[in-house]
Amino acid sequence: MIYNDAEQSFEITASTKRKITTGIQFSTQDIGTAKITFKLTKDGEPLPISNATHGKLYMRMADGSAFYVNTEVGDAFEGVLFYVLTDDQIKHAGTVTAELYVSYDNGQSLSVHKFSFEIDKALIDANIAPLAEYYIEDFEDLKTDINKTTDEINQTLNEIKAKFNEFENIETKTGAQEKANVAEANAKAYTDLHAAKTDNPHKVTKSQIGLANVDNVKQAAKTDFDTHVADNVRHISASERTKWNGSQLYRLTSNDGKQNLLADGTDLLSTPSGFYYGINNRLLNNPDPNDLGWFSYEITEGTSGRKKLTATASYNSTMWYGTVHTDGSFRGWRRVLTDVDISPSWNSVTLVNGAVQDSVYPFKFSVSNNVLWLRGSFGTLPSSGTSVAKFTKKPTQLVDFVVPTIGSYGTARFALTTDGDLRYDGMMANDSAGVSRVSFNIGIPLW
Incomplete structure (x- = not known):
């Protein structure tokens, strides 16, 4: 994944902590890419982060809305946390005031630091209305414009006065209404008289209205037509016709809409x-x-x-x-490839046959792009040729490798078998008695 990554380092201390105005500036178009990475130190050393550590980030946006979210672990050994702003959060343009907290499962909590950053509104998200600007170069031009406007106003007033003079010659509303009432009464009397005549006063024939072309047979009753129209068994709807006309020549799925089962041996x-x-x-x-x-x-x-x-x-x-x-x-x-392949998570390893985890640097593994990665340490070693851990990811052939030791600084031999067993094969040097632990930092391809 591609991120617009902004890094910020914080030292956890009880000294006075003023809000930091960072130089971080995102855009409202940084959708899914606005990432803040926090590097935390305590007494000059990276703050250890384990499964019992939880980073919390509180953000108050410029419009007053607030978010309280969980951060993610970037590097547990180096005290690195990070958070990627969501699509909804990145749309709150303006100054964002935030504070980072670190809490633990045992109830302890640390306030790391207050800080602020900016979210700039992108042009595509802004409603920009063009502004018209007017300039008057000197007073004489202003005076001329005012006089011109005054003349136009006077001309308009004169035209309005002339219109009022014309209105005096127009008949009043009351007089016009009386005439309209009389005309309406006369028209109604005539139409009522004409409508009452049943002797065909205009002598209209059946040929004139097209009845000569109609067969003199019994027609179906309207109820019969209504019943036929309402019959959804005999008729289809327009959407059904469109669906049928656009149907496929053969099924892409089985009759129940699920995937088809391929027969064994299908190419x-x-x-x-x-x-x-x-x-x-x-x-x-x-x-x-x-x-x-x-x-x-x-x-x-x-x-x-x-x-x-x-x-x-x-x-x-x-x-x-x-x-x-x-x-x-x-x-x-x-x-x-997914983000899990590119940035895999580290998982704890269960040791067997008497091998013991190192309390400070526990032995962990991760799988990325068909490679098994091992890091960390364990102290107590079993006898040579004994399996110390077992993995579900297995190589197609035996892999021999060596790792350094802490203490006498010798070299330990290990092998990953095709059964997934991580086997301890003894020391390369004769001074193994001084070894306090072994240290892994290796990737093993899984062909």
Whole structure:
């Protein structure tokens, strides 16, 4: 992920702490990228952060709204926390006043520091109305403009006076109403008399109104027509007709709308467009044939013969994509990396067979982009050739490696087996009695 990252270092101390006005400035268009990274120190050393440590950030925005949120751990050993502003928070333009806290599960809490930063309103988010500006260069021009305006006002007043003179010759409202009432009464009397005549005074024939073209047969009653119109079994709606006309020639899913199950041995490259699932090691051209779980597949094909395939593992949502060119050649699978792959989290390791974790630098692991990373220490070692930990991620062949030791500064030999066992294979030097612990900082590829 790409971030507009602003770093801020804080020393936790009981001395007077004034609010820091930082130089941090984000934009309302920094959507999903406005990141503040805090580096915390105590007595000149990085503040240790563990699973029992919780960073809290309080922000009061320029419009008075407030947010109290959890930060995330960037580096536990170096005392690094960070927070990425949400899409809603970044829209509050103006000065933001904030305070960082650190709390622990045992009830203790630290106020780290107050600080402020800016959120600038981007031009695309601003409602900018153009302003008209007027300039008068000297007093004589101003005087001329005033005289011109006065003349125009006088002319308008004269025109209004002339209109009032014309109004005096117009009949009054009362007189006009009396005449209108008389005309309305006369018209109503005539129309009432004409409407009462039933002897066809205008001598209209059936041919003149088109009745000569109508067959003299019995017509259906209106209730019959209403019943027919209301019959939804015999008729379809406009939306139904549109849906049917736009329907597909074959089903992309099963009848219940779920994915279609691929038969064992199916070649993914020859499968038509649709949504599918299947056991991956039973299908041909699957992105991860060593995975025994089931996969979801989405396959689309264009008019030119180009085909796009996506595959998603069920157990960890890992995704791959691939294409078949218009010439029929498959361009291979490509894995889609996520923020978890790029910035993985560190997990505690359960030691076995008498191996003991180091209390200050515990032994941890992380998996990123098919690489098993190990860091930290454990002190007490079992006898040579004994497994000290077991991992679910396994290499396809035995991996031997060495790590430095603390104490006599020797070198310890280890191996990661194809069963996932981390095995201690003894010391490289003869002075192993002075070793206090071993220190890991290594990445092991998982082919």
